[in-house]
Amino acid sequence: MKITKGKVIVCSPGRNFITIKLETDEGVYGIGDATLNGRELSVASYLEDHVIPCLIGKDPSNIEDIWQYLYRGAYWRRGPVTMTAIAAVDMALWDIKGKVLNTPVYNLLGGKCRKGVMVYSHANGKDIEHTLDEVGKHLDMGYKAVRAQCGIPGVPTTYGVPKDGGKYEPAEKGLPSEHAWSTEKYMRHVPELFKRIREVYGDEPLLLHDCHHRLTPIEAARVGRDLEPYRLFWMEDPVPAELQEGFRLIREHTTTPIAVGEVFNSIYDAERLIKEQLIDYIRMTTLHAGGISHMKKVASFAELYHVQTGSHGATDLSPVTMAAALHFDMSITNFGIQEHMAHTDETDEVFPHAYSFNEGYFYPGDEPGLGVDIDEKLAAKYPYDPAYLPVNRKEDGTLFHW
Ligand code: EZ4
Ligand code: CO
Numbered sequence: 001m002k003i004t005k006g007k008v009i010v011c012s013p014g015r016n017f018i019t020i021k022l023e024t025d026e027g028v029y030g031i032g033d034a035t036l037n038g039r040e041l042s043v044a045s046y047l048e049d050h051v052i053p054c055l056i057g058k059d060p061s062n063i064e065d066i067w068q069y070l071y072r073g074a075y076w077r078r079g080p081v082t083m084t085a086i087a088a089v090d091m092a093l094w095d096i097k098g099k100v101l102n103t104p105v106y107n108l109l110g111g112k113c114r115k116g117v118m119v120y121s122h123a124n125g126k127d128i129e130h131t132l133d134e135v136g137k138h139l140d141m142g143y144k145a146v147r148a149q150c151g152i153p154g155v156p157t158t159y160g161v162p163k164d165g166g167k168y169e170p171a172e173k174g175l176p177s178e179h180a181w182s183t184e185k186y187m188r189h190v191p192e193l194f195k196r197i198r199e200v201y202g203d204e205p206l207l208l209h210d211c212h213h214r215l216t217p218i219e220a221a222r223v224g225r226d227l228e229p230y231r232l233f234w235m236e237d238p239v240p241a242e243l244q245e246g247f248r249l250i251r252e253h254t255t256t257p258i259a260v261g262e263v264f265n266s267i268y269d270a271e272r273l274i275k276e277q278l279i280d281y282i283r284m285t286t287l288h289a290g291g292i293s294h295m296k297k298v299a300s301f302a303e304l305y306h307v308q309t310g311s312h313g314a315t316d317l318s319p320v321t322m323a324a325a326l327h328f329d330m331s332i333t334n335f336g337i338q339e340h341m342a343h344t345d346e347t348d349e350v351f352p353h354a355y356s357f358n359e360g361y362f363y364p365g366d367e368p369g370l371g372v373d374i375d376e377k378l379a380a381k382y383p384y385d386p387a388y389l390p391v392n393r394k395e396d397g398t399l400f401h402w
Pocket of ligand 1: 037210212
């Protein structure tokens with residue numbers, strides 16, 4: 001069997017997505033997600049100009065060999081663009097293998113470890129009352145776990161909170177807009193949010209919160225400690241994680257579980273965090289961290305150190321990634337939870353998929369391969385529409401982490 005053709009499909013059904021489609025001489029094709037929010041076209045070029053030409057004529061059965069060819073063979077290792085491009089190819093190859101063997105990808109990864117994949121959704125509100133309503137709506141929809149984010153009094157824009165009251169979407173059209181931030185105001189406000197959620201909805205719902213890399217270790221230690229009475233499932237991205245050692249200080253001060261990893265792209269980004277048991281959940285995804293093949297290694301390594309997975313699943317990860325993540329989540333023993341942010345109807349129409357939601361759990365479906373496709377004709381109706389994540393400044397104008 002040989003790869004005969006590869007193409008990159010750029011579309012924007014509600015937001016921008018990059019998709020690779022690999023075709024073979026036996027008529028079977030596979031698809032993979034290559035979306036890197038705000039840097040989409042760089043991955044498209046990486047694939048079109050440098051990866052696809054090397055794949056033509058290769059046997060798509062040899063997934064690990066192709067992975068190594070693209071990783072070691074490029075000489076330049078790691079980095080979000082490279083690892084997203086490799087991931088896209090990897091997903092497409094697993095999709096092809098499943099279709100050829102007429103079995104869902106989770107079967108190829110060792111089979112099902114559980115009945116379904118527990119997901120958490122997002123409740124975002126402009127203030128505490130609004131967030132309380134949103135938490136209630138998601139619990140009514142059947143979600144067992146909800147991430148709560150809330151506008152902060154005196155701060156005009158906050159991560160996770162839509163400006164216009166519509167659905168929250170991290171990328172905004174046009175060039176990057178500027179947001180403002182006050183750590184002091186945030187730290188005063190966030191414990192009140194979770195106090196109120198527990199008062200209204202009781203102890204049972206699993207509650208999560210994303211600090212979005214905005215704190216220092218000692219600030220994160222304080223937030224973790226202040227939130228202990230409300231028993232969070234996790235505190236996400238407490239600090240920027242370039243300095244893995246920074247997590248030790250947080251760990252020494254709080255029992256609030258810690259999750260990190262959505263911007264990681266290699267097992268080496270998490271090596272110390274996992275080995276020294278400085279985190280509880282590793283949030284790397286099949287999309288930005290080298291595909292299913294690399295994530296299997298991350299999960300196996302994490303398993304040794306009591307670390308569970310908590311795969312990133314925001315709207316900038318296409319339904320192709322959602323499918324890949326669900327097959328992967330089903331197949332590993334140390335799965336923790338999967339993020340889920342609903343795509344727009346336009347996105348779901350462009351990417352027909354077998355996965356489904358019921359009472360807080362997602363199911364990958366039993367179609368051969370990943371069980372997701374792209375409707376290329378429909379995709380062509382939604383051309384690329386430049387959009388960027390915002391940048392963030394402190395109140396005095398200092399450029400800060402978004
Ligand atoms: O800001 O995916 O947990 N989810 C997140 C996301 C990220 C976006 C960045 O592209 O933090 O909303
Ligand atoms: Co996050």
